[in-house]
Amino acid sequence: MVRITRKLEFSAAHFYHNPNFSAEENRRVFGKCANPHGHGHNYVLEVTVAGEPDPETGMVLDLKELKDILQREIADRLDHRHLNYEVPELAGKIPTCENIASMIWQLLEPKIRQGKLDRVRLYESPELFAECVADDVSSNGHGAAGRRE
Amino acid sequence: MKVSLGRRYRFAASHRLHNEKLSADENRRLYGKCNSPYGHGHNYTVEVTLTGAVDPATGMIANLGDLDPFVESRVVEAFDHKYLNEEIPEFQCAVPTTENLAREIFRRLESFPRARLERVRIEETSKNSFEYRGN
Numbered sequence: 001m002v003r004i005t006r007k008l009e010f011s012a013a014h015f016y017h018n019p020n021f022s023a024e025e026n027r028r029v030f031g032k033c034a035n036p037h038g039h040g041h042n043y044v045l046e047v048t049v050a051g052e053p054d055p056e057t058g059m060v061l062d063l064k065e066l067k068d069i070l071q072r073e074i075a076d077r078l079d080h081r082h083l084n085y086e087v088p089e090l091a092g093k094i095p096t097c098e099n100i101a102s103m104i105w106q107l108l109e110p111k112i113r114q115g116k117l118d119r120v121r122l123y124e125s126p127e128l129f130a131e132c133v134a135d136d137v138s139s140n141g142h143g144a145a146g147r148r149e
Numbered sequence: 150m151k152v153s154l155g156r157r158y159r160f161a162a163s164h165r166l167h168n169e170k171l172s173a174d175e176n177r178r179l180y181g182k183c184n185s186p187y188g189h190g191h192n193y194t195v196e197v198t199l200t201g202a203v204d205p206a207t208g209m210i211a212n213l214g215d216l217d218p219f220v221e222s223r224v225v226e227a228f229d230h231k232y233l234n235e236e237i238p239e240f241q242c243a244v245p246t247t248e249n250l251a252r253e254i255f256r257r258l259e260s261f262p263r264a265r266l267e268r269v270r271i272e273e274t275s276k277n278s279f280e281y282r283g284n
Contacts, residue, residue: 016207016208030207031214093205094209096207098154098203098208098210102203109150127156128156130153130155132150
C-alpha cells in the first residue's frame with residue numbers, strides 16, 4: 001500500500017452562530033469567531049489517497065486527476081466564498097474546521113475511483129487542523145471512545 | 150470515518166541528557182553534544198490531537214476556549230523558560246529526552262474532560278519529532 005498526498009490552498013470567510021443560542025451564549029461559546037461580520041482564513045488542505053501502484057503506470061492515482069478533482073469539488077466550491085452563505089453542503093451546520101473537513105471527506109470519497117481516500121487534513125491556521133481518517137476495520141472501537149458529554 | 154482536532158502550542162526550555170548511572174565517558178558517548186554539562190535549549194512545538202464526536206450545537210470536537218487554558222496551565226506555563234532537569238519533578242529521576250517529554254505531556258493532558266486525547270507529537274527542532282499515543 002502506498003499513500004499519495006496532494007495539497008490545496010483556498011481562502012474563505014466564516015463566523016460561528018447557533019440560532020438556538022442567545023446572543024450572549026453565542027459570544028461565550030464561540031468567542032471572537034461569533035463576530036457576525038465574519039472573518040477569514042487561508043485554509044490548507046492535504047488529501048491522501050491510499051492504494052497499490054498500477055503496474056502499467058507506476059501510479060496509485062494520477063496526481064493530475066487528483067488535482068482536477070480537488071479543483072472541481074473543493075476550490076470551485078470554497079475558494080473566495082463565505083462558508084455561512086455560499087456553500088449549500090454546510091447549510092444548518094457551524095462551519096468549524098471539523099465540519100468543513102467532514103464535508104470535504106463526503107465530497108471527495110465518491111470521486112476517488114483509483115485507490116481509496118485515506119485522510120483529509122484541513123489547516124485553518126498553522127496552529128489548528130481537523131483531520132478525517134478512514135475507519136480502520138482492524139481497530140477495536142477506536143473511533144467510538146471519548147464522546148463529548 | 151473518524152474526525153480529530155489538532156492544535157499546536159509552543160514553549161522554550163533547556164535540558165541536558167545525562168544518566169547518573171553511567172560514567173562520564175559513557176554519557177558523552179551516548180548523548181554526544183546533548184550531554185554538555187550546562188544544558189542547552191530548544192523551541193519545542195507540541196501538537197495535541199483529540200478525537201470524539203462533533204457536537205452538532207457547536208460543530209466542535211472540543212472548544213478551544215476549554216482546550217487552550219487546559220494545555221496552557223498544565224504544559225506551556227509549567228515548561229516554558231524552565232530547565233527541565235531541575236524544575237520539572239518528573240525529570241529528577243528520568244532523562245528529559247523528547248521521548249520522555251512526550252510521555253509526560255500525554256500524562257498531563259490525558260484527563261481533558263471533553264474529548265479523548267489521541268496523540269501528543271513534539272517537534273524538538275524542525276528536523277526531529279516524537280509522538281506518543283498512550284501505549
